[in-house]
Amino acid sequence: MKNVLLIYTGGTIGMIQNPLTGALESFDFDQLLHHVPELRQLPVSIATRTFDPPIDSSDMDPSGWAKLVRIIADNYDAFDGFVILHGTDTMAFTASALSFMLEGLAKPVILTGSQLPIGMLRTDGKENLITSIEIAAATRPDGTPRVPEVCVFFHEKLMRGNRVTKSSADEFDAFESFNYPHLATAGVEITYNDDAILTHSPSPLTPNHSPKLTPHYALDTNLIIFSLFPGIRADIVREVLSSPTLKGVIFRTFGAGNAPQKPWLVEQLAEATRAGKVIVNITQCTGGSVAMRRYETGLQLLQAGVVSGRDSTVEAALTKLMFLFGQGLPSDEVRRQMSLSLAGEITLS
Ligand code: ASP
Numbered sequence: 001m002k003n004v005l006l007i008y009t010g011g012t013i014g015m016i017q018n019p020l021t022g023a024l025e026s027f028d029f030d031q032l033l034h035h036v037p038e039l040r041q042l043p044v045s046i047a048t049r050t051f052d053p054p055i056d057s058s059d060m061d062p063s064g065w066a067k068l069v070r071i072i073a074d075n076y077d078a079f080d081g082f083v084i085l086h087g088t089d090t091m092a093f094t095a096s097a098l099s100f101m102l103e104g105l106a107k108p109v110i111l112t113g114s115q116l117p118i119g120m121l122r123t124d125g126k127e128n129l130i131t132s133i134e135i136a137a138a139t140r141p142d143g144t145p146r147v148p149e150v151c152v153f154f155h156e157k158l159m160r161g162n163r164v165t166k167s168s169a170d171e172f173d174a175f176e177s178f179n180y181p182h183l184a185t186a187g188v189e190i191t192y193n194d195d196a197i198l199t200h201s202p203s204p205l206t207p208n209h210s211p212k213l214t215p216h217y218a219l220d221t222n223l224i225i226f227s228l229f230p231g232i233r234a235d236i237v238r239e240v241l242s243s244p245t246l247k248g249v250i251f252r253t254f255g256a257g258n259a260p261q262k263p264w265l266v267e268q269l270a271e272a273t274r275a276g277k278v279i280v281n282i283t284q285c286t287g288g289s290v291a292m293r294r295y296e297t298g299l300q301l302l303q304a305g306v307v308s309g310r311d312s313t314v315e316a317a318l319t320k321l322m323f324l325f326g327q328g329l330p331s332d333e334v335r336r337q338m339s340l341s342l343a344g345e346i347t348l349s
Contacts, residue, residue, distance in 0.1 A: 057087025095161025
């Protein structure tokens with residue numbers, strides 16, 4: 001029998017409506033399990049841990065991620081897989097952060113949640129939870145884990161955690177992996193896309209790709225996500241880029257990584273780069289990749305020292321910067337590693 005550790009952080013899946021205010025509030029984990037008696041039918045032994053108190057995922061932060069890493073690292077040898085119940089709002093950030101913090105991960109870590117609380121008649125939570133547990137316990141014919149990486153399972157789709165974005169606030173089909181194929185599809189059967197699944201977490205920090213788990217806890221949050229728009233002002237951009245504590249910027253550009261051809265913008269970006277700040281170019285489009293050599297409007301950014309985030313999601317690029325600066329690496333090394341795939345988060349070819 002496989003052992004799965006179910007970690008409950010909070011989120012809609014475990015919420016109930018406050019009769020006085022009508023707002024959704026978290027309720028305790030035992031009640032959540034009470035609503036899914038089907039779990040007993042799974043040929044899996046399930047142990048549980050819970051955040052006390054459970055949180056709405058808007059309150060998730062790097063200390064919560066470190067807590068999750070600690071729980072997984074402390075229980076790594078005792079379990080075959082891990083399922084994290086999490087609010088959907090920041091699930092893509094958490095999945096991305098964990099993919100970097102759990103270096104050398106060789107077991108499944110599946111994040112899931114729901115759009116409707118598990119106690120509601122039309123809930124999507126039951127199916128998401130039950131299938132996630134099945135996937136966390138799944139093995140290949142040789143007994144090794146089927147999906148040894150951080151994933152999000154939602155509405156019949158298993159996706160790489162650092163490739164997902166929350167794409168709908170209302171629909172059950174709430175997540176998409178725009179730039180990477182799904183790892184599995186859950187229909188009548190769970191069909192795995194083995195070619196897309198990592199066999200281990202590749203990382204330049206472990207050049208021999210050791211399957212040994214090396215948990216990381218330190219993250220640096222001296223960062224900002226900064227989005228371009230037509231009419232953006234020089235004085236405001238200068239104010240942001242010259243902030244003395246700022247170490248890195250996720251710079252959200254147009255199309256294939258383009259920005260207006262304003263000398264002040266290029267000069268300010270070049271100046272920030274010279275000051276050791278790492279500026280990462282991520283497109284505002286949901287799908288596709290940054291290609292700074294395609295247009296003059298992108299080339300000027302490359303010449304100013306801006307690093308290509310390629311086809312990374314904002315969530316993955318941001319948490320990767322947090323992780324790399326958290327290692328105490330100098331800016332040049334952070335820039336270099338932003339161009340590498342640490343956990344399958346970018347497409348290199
Ligand atoms: N606000 C909730 C959360 O992210 C929404 C959800 O779980 O879907 O915790």
